[in-house]
Amino acid sequence: MLNPITRRLAVAAAFACAAVGVSAQQAASDFPNRPIKVIVPFSAGGAVDGPMRAIAEQLGRRLGQQVIVENKPGAGATIGSESVAKAPADGYTLLLASQTNAISATLYSKLSFHPIDDFVGISLIGREPGVLVVHPSFSATSVAELIAQAKAKPKEINYASSGNGSGQHLFTAMFASMAGIELVHVPYRGSGQATTDLLAGVVHMAIPGTNAMAKHVKSGKLRALATTGTTRAKQLPDVPTLAESGFPSYSAYVWMGLLAPKGTPQPIVDKLHREVKAVLATPEVQGYLNDAGIEMVGSTPAEMNSYFREERDRWARIVRETGARVD
Template sequence: MDALLPRRMPAAAVSLPTRLASFAMALMALAAILAAPVARADDYPSRPIHIVVPYSAGGSSDAPMRVIAQQMAQQMGEAIVIENKPGQGAMIGAEYVARAAPDGYTLLLASNPQAISATLYSHLSFDPVGDFAAISLFGREPGVLVVNPSMPVRSVREFVDYVKARPDKIDYASSGNGSAQHLFTAMFLSAAGLRMMHIPYRGSAQAVTDVVAGQVLVAMPGLAAMMPHIREKRLIPLAVTGDQRSPLLPDVPTLAESGFPGFSAYVWSGLVAPKGTPPAIIERLNRELKKAMASDTVKAYMHNASVEIVTDTPAEFQAFFQQEKARDAKAIQDAGLKID
């Protein structure tokens, strides 16, 4: 058995040149480690930052992000590039960022679909919540139940009666499977005992276009982008999804007022980075985002777009993210939704 064991060479048997060579290699390895670039807030950014918007260009989430990004770029002295990667309920863009290098140069516009899809999709190759480092929320707005004017309803009660008499005959549009529009409408239909056909789109812009054109009759998108269509009477608002009536539509009731007590849902937006992004970079981005949201340019834009500015710390946003995931999971279970 002893013959199978390697024999130890006495220390004196190791030649001096060999020991010097080993020592030199160790020094080189240490020098390489010390010379490796370390992600720090004081030298970040040194090249353009890319923010992935997982929706189509021109949509209700895309436009505010471009205004905010422009302001952040001016503050940080480096270009910020917006990349639109829509599809699969925002999961195509989210997965792209989840797999990006955690160096602060690839960020994601996060919103409700990240929290929703963690439960809605059963076979995702990444965690829509756990694979990201939160930076900050930056805004929220209520949804609004709108119908094409050709639909002969002008109140939630009339809507419920009309759809209930036509199960699976009326379509509703959303910006994609797992989107806030999808979940909000499904929650409402479940509460009202209604059955409708879901028509998912690759972003809100085309979904709203088809509702305005009458190809689909119903949608529940964010309020801000719908105001021009509502003012021009291209869409009829029946109710908003927030806790209170919107100042923009003071005569339009909430769903809670319309026979669905406790119904409350907001479209929220924030900024996240790949999991593992250095805390110094996250803190720098948090400060820059808050500074941008406090600028006159961004405040004026968000006010005109009817989006409420909301900012927080990375830890608070991470906790909010987890809370939304748990809340949405219950809503998805109650509505019987699942996508394989």
């Protein structure tokens, strides 16, 4: 049996835990009572920026408070991510993360925050495959022909990306590693200028998100050689996957997930998850994501946490194997 002192301490601890629980529940019931800010650590108009704005509009209606989307691009998504990691853990400052965040966890070794551990998941919202595209002036019409040309002329074929450490960078680096070829990386400050130069033939190839490239492929301004998902992209059903093109283990997605700073009360995380899940079921958001070629997921917070870490481990292996680095 417990002695009187131990018993009193145990009772006090139980009351303290109960008080914390009541406080967290109360915070969730009052949440939100002011606008919420979602930091998108990428340029406006990018693959995940538009979808987040559509979601934010509907989320604000459900929560009864404005949900503001703010772009803070740069340094492999680490600038915007750092601002959220250091924000109060109260649910009013959130982060829209993507595969770039998982990649940066390995590429950037000297950060003032932890790209994974300083966040808690709310939901994996959706994902989109990439597409390997080349300028029409480039003679390769298949993945096999591209590889043959790259092997015949090492380091003469270049590829654009939206920046060092971006998904476009690592998607192509992984392909080059699997194919045993050497390509020259040309990083840009965002996807806009990278696409402009790709369309102009300044660079030979790239692996951006499928949806943004589909119209250029259909118009003949670019040639699609393969997509990066496990199944063919619905926007380009006649284009084979890289898995079908000789690389059965290759798969890579542009994904978007909502995170909160570590320490955010679980009741607030759960409330945000419920509301995001409800928003993803609205016709407005479903229509937007469908038109954008995004496969809707809507995971639980625990599933988002697991997925984020799995992506970190996966891309860490690719970074080590390819020797990819931030120049």
